[in-house]
Amino acid sequence: MTVRANARIVRDIAHARAGDKGNTSNVNVWAFDPKDYDLLKRTLTPERIKRAFPDLIKGPVERYELPHLGGLNFVLHDALEGGVNSSLNLDSHGKSWSFLILGLTLDDTGR
Amino acid sequence: MNSTSDFRIGTGAGFSSDRLDPAIDLVERGNLDAIVFECLGERTVAFAHRDRMANPKRGYNAHLERRMRAMLPVCRKAGTILITNMGAANPRAAAERTVAIARELGLAGLKVACIEGDDVSAVVTPDTPFMDEPGRLSDVGMPVVGMNAYLGADAIVPALEAGADVVIGGRLSDPSMFAAPLALHFGWSLDDAPRIGAGTLVGHLMECGMQVTGGYFADPGVKDVPDLARCGYPIAEVTADGSAVITKLDGAGGCVTPATVREQLLYEVHDPERYLTPDVTADFSRVTIEARGKDRVAVAHASGTRRPDRLKVTVGFDAGFVGEAGVSYAGPGAQTRGELAADIVRERMAKLIGNDAELRVDLVGVSSLFATAGLRSSGAQDVRLHVAVRSRDREHAEAMLWEVESLLCCGPAGGGGYRGAITASVVTKSLLIDRAKVKPTVEIMTA
Known part of the structure; x- marks a missing residue:
């Protein structure tokens, strides 16, 4: 992965939270400023997210939109290394997955 | 009851090992009608079964003893009903222990409701397919340690109608522990899906405790939270139409802002139009979130349609x-x-x-x-x-x-x-x- 030192990342314009149900993770992402919602929506397509983490997200990625609140909800199927009781990851809930998405660049030619 | 007065409900735990001291503060100063201790997840219910197999008198939440010793006296003084799934794999033992603690503390007459029936190991057949993965129960070559169905508000309301001061169950569904007292207080029918959907939103926002008051949120320099070390649990001030203000005690740490509420709105939610609970297919897609002054956020316009015919089992x-x-x-x-x-x-x-x-x-x-x-x-x-x-x-x-x-x-x-x-x-x-x-x-x- 090569990210330019000054590249803007999703965390510069949005905040996020991750949750788990079984082996499915969901990450909701919210624009701090409603004006940035369109940029967020353009940048964070389900294809982009799947492409960024192919070894982690084994299943499909779905995106739900809540435009009136400036939010996107990503459902990442088969993306928790088996789920909280099966994963040997130190973070078996995938609580930190929100920061996987917040760390993506806003320029989607990068990661 | 069918009351039109607001209902004040708080959270005293959002997971099995959540803090105790802010729960005491909340009941002492919060003027609450009810407080919910949500203490069970996919991980904790499974481990509770292991505990019960090792000792038939155990299998309930490890912190039940200290929580009940602290909470029973303050809840009785404040007139606050306590609802919890701390019974985990053994609600009967948890209820019996709670009664014993109440007697030791001189709380004569305290009524403790024990809800059972979530253990469905006797009725699930081996050919039952899994919900979200291939295969069926009989395909797994490992011994089963427990099977619990998620119980809904219809299991909790009878306990409240019987006048319980404390309601203890096992796999009570998280939002149902909030929806049940709201339905009873406001006289909502459990078939009134739009209202139960609204009550479910309140439960959903509240069930993880401090996750709506600044916990699981702080990112210093980007999202700052004041006095996180002293974070307070949330209060929902619910009105008869199911809309609510989410807030916290003055003087407790943390914050309630549209951002903290937004993040919790879709926590562990997949399709916002179809959030399944035992009570309703809740629709959070048109929910509005508005600041109403410091640490007060109004939520409204949750709805719902018919409850699912089948219940989830872990x-x-x-x-x-x-x-x-x-x-x-x-x-x-x-x-x-x-x-x-x-x-x-x-x-x-x-x-x-x-x-x-x-x-x-x-x-x-x-x-x-x-x-x-x-x-x-x-x-x-x-x-x-x-x-x-x-x-x-x-x-x-x-x-x-x-x-x-x-x-x-x-x-x-x-x-x-x-x-x-x-x-x-x-x-x-x-x-x-x-x-x-x-x-x-x-x-x-x-x-």
Whole structure:
């Protein structure tokens, strides 16, 4: 992965939270400023997210939109290394997955 | 009751090990009608079954004793009903223990409701398919340790109608513990899906406790939270139409803002138009979130349609043991020394366990949480080798701990800080059961 030192990342314009149900993770992402919602929506397509983490997200990625609140909800199927009781990851809930998405660049030619 | 007055409901725990002191503060100063202690997840219900198998008198929340000793007197003084799923795998033992504590504390006449019937191990057939993965129950070659159906408001309302001061169940669904007292207070029919959807939103926002008042939120410099060390639990001020203001006590730490509420709105939600609970197919897609002054956020316009015909069941299986062990390296070359240690462990464990156990080797500081995602940092001068193994055979876990500890003398230079532990492993899967097969019961015990 090569990210330019000054590249803007999703965390510069949005905040996020991750949750788990079984082996499915969901990450909701919210624009701090409603004006940035369109940029967020353009940048964070389900294809982009799947492409960024192919070894982690084994299943499909779905995106739900809540435009009136400036939010996107990503459902990442088969993306928790088996789920909280099966994963040997130190973070078996995938609580930190929100920061996987917040760390993506806003320029989607990068990661 | 069919009251038009607002209902004030708080949260006293959002997971099994949540803090106690802010819950005491909330009941003492919050003027609450009810407080909910949500203490059960996919992980904790499975472990509770292990506890019960080891000792038939246990299998309920490990902190129940201290929580009840602290909360029963303040709840009685404030006239606040306490609702909880701390019964976990053994609600009867939890209720009996609670009655005994109430007697010791001189709380004569305290009514404790025990809700049972979530244990469906006797009625689930082996050919039942899993909910969200291929295969069926009989395909799993591991012993079942427990099966619990998610119970809804219809299991809780009778306990409240019977005048319970404390309601204790096992796998009571998280939002149902809020929706039930709201439905009873406002006279909502449990078939009134739009209203129950609104009550479910309140429950959903509240069920993780401080996750709506600033917990699981702070990112210093980006999202600052005042006085997080003294974070307060939330209060919902609910009106008869199901809309609510989410707030907290003055003087408690944390914050309630549209951002904290937004993040919790979709926490563990997939399709916002279809959030399934035992009570309703809730629709959060048109929910509005508006600031109403400091630490006050109004939520409205949740709705819902008919409840699902089938209930979710969590099945726990005995998966043997998990061993975890680590050694640390620091200073110049720490990363390469840690990587060498990781290579040694992989090579030696492959000979010891082959494919008979799952092995994972991480280097904390370089690549651990995001290892599978393919992200690595470089330049760390303080790293920790972390090795995990899961096996039905405890000897595999013991062998791994020994290998990691042996690195102190036969591994790379400057390795220190070995720790290792072996714990029981319970894996869980979900399936669905026809609602008609689940028959919740309520028994009132009086102190």
